[in-house]
Amino acid sequence: MRQEGPILVTGGGIGGLSAALGLARTGHEVTVLERSPQLGEIGAGIQLGPNAFEAFDHLGMGDEARAMAVYVDRLRLMDALTAEDIASIDLTEPFRRRFGNPYAVVHRGDLHGVLVRACRDNPRVTLRTGATVSGYEQDGASVTARLSSGETLRGAVLIGADGLWSRIRARVVGDGPPRVTGHTTYRSVIPTEMMPEDLRWNAATLWAGPKCHIVHYPLPGRKQFNLVVTYHNGAPEPVAGQPVGMEEVMAGFTHVHPRAQSIIRHGRDWKLWVLCDRDPVERWVDGRVALLGDAAHPTLHYLAQGACMAMEDAVVLSQEMEAHAGAPEAALEAYRRRRVLRTARVQLQSREVGDHIYHPSGPHAALRNAIMSAKSREEWYDAIAWLYGDTGLDRSPAESRSSVPA
Ligand SMILES: Cc1cc2nc3c(=O)[nH]c(=O)nc-3n(C[C@H](O)[C@H](O)[C@H](O)COP(=O)(O)OP(=O)(O)OC[C@H]3O[C@@H](n4cnc5c(N)ncnc54)[C@H](O)[C@@H]3O)c2cc1C
Structure with missing residues (x-):
């Protein structure tokens, strides 16, 4: 060419x-x-x-x-106020069969x-x-x-x-x-031996709480867990990668269950990002x-x-x-x-x-728990198929030109 x-x-x-x-x-x-x-x-x-x-x-x-x-074997959703399981999505063989690839x-x-x-x-x-x-x-x-x-x-x-x-x-x-969202994310890693033993799951886990959530998952080599926590603090200015102390991170999680708090306490070298999107x-x-x-x-x-x-x-x-x-x-x-x-x-x-889903409280959170805990594995797969399955990457360009509106 x-x-x-x-x-x-x-x-x-x-x-x-x-x-x-x-x-x-x-x-x-x-x-x-x-x-x-x-x-x-x-x-x-x-x-x-x-x-x-x-x-x-x-x-x-x-x-x-x-x-x-x-x-990871599961995407796991926990209630950060009660420390109870809400739902989990199986990522093993049935998931791979359905989507042709792993998570x-x-x-x-x-x-x-x-x-x-x-x-x-x-x-x-x-x-x-x-x-x-x-x-x-x-x-x-x-x-x-x-x-x-x-x-x-x-x-x-x-x-x-x-x-x-x-x-x-x-x-x-x-x-x-970009739009500053007022949501602040803090990132850290936890050495596996510091992670509470009963939470060393082979899962991407999300604890959903009022105006906050916590995510953790094992990293390759399994020597560390990645830890990312987010809360609404109305931060007005975009910030990226600024080191912060544990107290600032915990300030957004004083209302969550001690089990959820205990994960955060083991984080180290915290850095913050004020989230933006468009x-x-x-x-x-x-x-x-x-x-x-x-x-x-x-x-x-x-x-x-x-x-x-x-x-x-x-x-x-x-x-x-x-x-x-x-x-x-x-x-x-x-x-x-x-x-x-x-x-x-x-x-x-x-x-x-x-x-x-992640940040509601009161009846909204209770409704979330009721709906999400009732879903079957196949219902979950159907709900996420648009994202993981229907990528459009294999469509020929000619096909895609005729099927996607301008
Ligand atoms: C906390 C957090 C967790 C995330 N987790 C996930 C996840 O689990 N899975 C996922 O898929 N995504 C995740 N993302 C999103 C993902 O990190 C980004 O969407 C992705 O990295 C964007 O890649 P990019 O190459 O478009 O942009 P960037 O990674 O921002 O790269 C842009 C590059 O351009 C360079 N650059 C900027 N301006 C100029 C210039 N004028 N001239 C030359 N070079 C320039 C920069 O230095 C940089 O290297 C996460 C994001 C955050 C904040």
Whole structure:
């Protein structure tokens, strides 16, 4: 395919690297521009639904991804006030049969590292660090990225995979800063021997309480548990990765059951994030420029799907670039059309699950418990099939063009 220079990808996170890999596998030269001096990820664990494994297979890294994962047996929902079980979803053989892939947890660093290595091993991918993209121009035949150093780079297409605070989005969409939700998340890890013995479950567990929730799951190697806790404190300003003491974390959990509190007490090296997201938008494309991952559809992490969606984006983008060889603007528009509704649903349902399942109190919480505890395994699978099963990654581009409304 003749193209006016490489595909330029802004951002070397999970989304940008997945896109680089997918595009390189379909024959494109790709240059990734990452502002940080080193490629890396913050945070210990990340949950991956079956849809992520489907994406890994498309990106040619399915075996490596499966090898680094720990396979949890259940998604377990607990009542944080009473410490009673509300519901649990079986993730073993019946789940894998239904969705064709497992549910698992990996180290963020391992996942990112596998992507970096795969990109480094691919002669079509150039990774540049310390390269901050400040803007772009385009002329109908090519796009030029401007770096903050003053350097310019010409490419056939520019992908904005530069995260929540995307500079590329500011130009493509122009919808101002993200929405600060007032929900604050604190992340930590617990050495397994410090985790209360009766809670060392091989499960991704969520304790739901009034205006708060606690999540824990074992990390690969089983030497540590990942611990992520969230509460509404009305924080007005976005903050990311700020170290905090235990007292601040506990302040949001004084009302929950001592068993739930005991998990938090064992956390260490706590860091906080004030959560932000955005309303879904339909405009992700400006000629030869398109958004991907959090830059396109930043979501609360309540469905544990932000990175999964970024990887799905990468697969669809590379499929459409291949299907529309020589017509990048048509390819980007086809990519957008295939992704916009599914990612909007994840953004909106992530908010909803916070308000209506994780954080309610009183009769609302009692109703949640009654409804959720009554569901059978098959009813649970039906309820989550839209997310884990109906990914659209295997649809041919022609099919998807006719089935997804603009
Ligand atoms: C507490 C928490 C838990 C989560 N848990 C899960 C989970 O279990 N499962 C899941 O799937 N998702 C989860 N997520 C979401 C997931 O982490 C993100 O959706 C995902 O990492 C987004 O990847 P990205 O590549 O789009 O963006 P990012 O990871 O933000 O990467 C953007 C990259 O672009 C770079 N960059 C930014 N600006 C520029 C610029 N101007 N020029 C060049 N480079 C630039 C940045 O340095 C960064 O490397 C969680 C999120 C949080 C906060």
